[in-house]
Amino acid sequence: xxIDNPPNGLVPRLQGLxxxxxxxxxxxxxxxxxxxxxxxxxGREVAYDADDxxxxxxxxxxxxxxxxxxxxxxxxxxFYAGIQPNLVVPALVHDGQLHIESMDIIRxxxxxxxxxxxxxxxxxxxxxxxxxxTEEGERLHRSIRFVTFxxxxxxxxxxxxxxxxxxxxxxxxxxxxxxxxxxxxxxxxDAIPLRVYEHHLLALHAAFSRLDARLADGxxxxxxxxxxxxxxxxxMKTLRLDECGYPFATTHPNWWRWFQRVxxxxxxxxxxxxxxxxxxxxxxxxxxxxxxxxxxLRRGLHDALAAV
Ligand SMILES: N[C@@H](CCC(=O)N[C@@H](CS)C(=O)NCC(=O)O)C(=O)O
Numbered sequence: 001x002x003i004d005n006p007p008n009g010l011v012p013r014l015q016g017l018x019x020x021x022x023x024x025x026x027x028x029x030x031x032x033x034x035x036x037x038x039x040x041x042x043g044r045e046v047a048y049d050a051d052d053x054x055x056x057x058x059x060x061x062x063x064x065x066x067x068x069x070x071x072x073x074x075x076x077x078x079f080y081a082g083i084q085p086n087l088v089v090p091a092l093v094h095d096g097q098l099h100i101e102s103m104d105i106i107r108x109x110x111x112x113x114x115x116x117x118x119x120x121x122x123x124x125x126x127x128x129x130x131x132x133x134t135e136e137g138e139r140l141h142r143s144i145r146f147v148t149f150x151x152x153x154x155x156x157x158x159x160x161x162x163x164x165x166x167x168x169x170x171x172x173x174x175x176x177x178x179x180x181x182x183x184x185x186x187x188x189x190d191a192i193p194l195r196v197y198e199h200h201l202l203a204l205h206a207a208f209s210r211l212d213a214r215l216a217d218g219x220x221x222x223x224x225x226x227x228x229x230x231x232x233x234x235x236m237k238t239l240r241l242d243e244c245g246y247p248f249a250t251t252h253p254n255w256w257r258w259f260q261r262v263x264x265x266x267x268x269x270x271x272x273x274x275x276x277x278x279x280x281x282x283x284x285x286x287x288x289x290x291x292x293x294x295x296x297l298r299r300g301l302h303d304a305l306a307a308v
Contacts, residue, residue, distance in 0.1 A: 001101045003099070007081075008083045012096040013096065024276055029236045029239070034105075034229065042065050048067060068089050085173075085174040103229065129223040142183075158184075167181065205301060208248070215258050246298070
């Protein structure tokens with residue numbers, strides 16, 4: 001989605017490609033994965049709010065990284081609100097034009113840059129499948145948030161009263177498309193209730209079961225032999241849930257093999273994992289420890305399925 005005349009005056013002055021993102025955020029990882037598939041590599045690192053004309057150049061074949069820390073709540077600042085009205089990452093600026101919504105950004109990159117298409121071309125049967133699978137993945141976006149916040153952050157991700165007030169103030173003029181006010185309101189009051197967590201876990205389990213069955217015919221990727229934007233989107237959900245201890249290998253074996261294939265792609269290693277290893281290791285250590293004590297996401301899924 002292109003945003004014309006954003007309030008932040010920096011945007012029109014940015015030349016080349018600038019990605020506002022967070023290393024550990026699945027929605028930003030999708031875009032970095034796609035950038036790498038397009039042969040574009042991470043170039044200069046500048047502060048997300050750097051207004052330095054020398055930071056604005058972009059070497060050919062690279063994109064400028066503007067890292068927005070979700071941990072330090074840099075996405076809840078007036079500066080960032082002037083770029084991404086929904087206060088989430090990612091956002092992309094290309095030669096002064098602002099684009100938001102990760103999957104729209106990927107389509108935009110697919111149109112602008114060469115390489116194999118991530119959305120199969122018009123007339124290719126795989127195109128419709130790719131669109132449908134992408135839409136299904138987008139519908140489950142909030143389920144990942146609910147599951148990982150309860151699993152990974154417990155009460156740690158809560159906003160204090162001042163941060164809550166700030167969020168309300170920043171979203172006053174915006175449609176709150178990501179429902180952050182509702183989400184943080186409930187979460188700050190009572191973490192995430194078990195029944196909500198289980199509801200989202202079951203929705204994800206149902207989707208992965210369908211995807212697992214789709215791969216039973218031996219196809220390499222979701223819509224055929226070539227990787228598409230649907231694989232990119234679902235891979236990031238899978239990575240996050242795998243980090244949290246979701247038992248993919250035993251529950252959805254075809255899907256697990258598909259994920260190994262995706263992980264072997266050089267673009268996955270460079271675009272997604274390069275600066276995500278520390279967080280990945282931390283998440284895995286936590287989920288292994290929980291498994292040892294018979295707790296965690298594996299147990300959560302088991303209980304949720306048993307209660308149906
Ligand atoms: N529909 C948006 C969703 C973006 C989104 O939810 N981003 C998450 C990270 S994956 C975020 O910034 N969350 C901030 C928060 O929950 O405070 C997109 O696809 O770009």
